[in-house]
Amino acid sequence: MQVRIGVRNVPRELVVDTAQSADDVQHALADALAAERGVFVLQDRRAGRIVIPAAQVGYLEITEDEQRNVGFGTQYT
Structure with a gap:
């Protein structure tokens, strides 16, 4: 899945490709916000x-990752 993160006072957003579920990402941010001086941590797919x-x-x-359909079409003339 792809997560776009807007950081305050930074003109560009961060784009992270992660294997974590949407719920895991959301809970990680909620937990970090609840903690005093909390830190939000995401794991990317390349072990970063x-x-x-x-x-x-x-x-x-x-x-969410989209499943791409791959197939062969027939062209009628």
């Missing part, structure tokens, strides 16, 4: 880690 102070997160946009 994104770490952001939770108070600086402006928004999250979570997009």
Whole structure:
């Protein structure tokens, strides 16, 4: 799944490709926001880690992976 993160005072958003579920991402942010000086951590698919102070997160946009259909079409003339 793809997660877009808007960080306050940063003009570009961060785009993270993660294997975590949408619920896991949402709960991780909620837990980080609940903690004093909480840190939001996401694991990307390449075994990397994104770490952001939770108070600086402006928004999250979570997009499920789309399954692409691959097939062969017949063209009628």
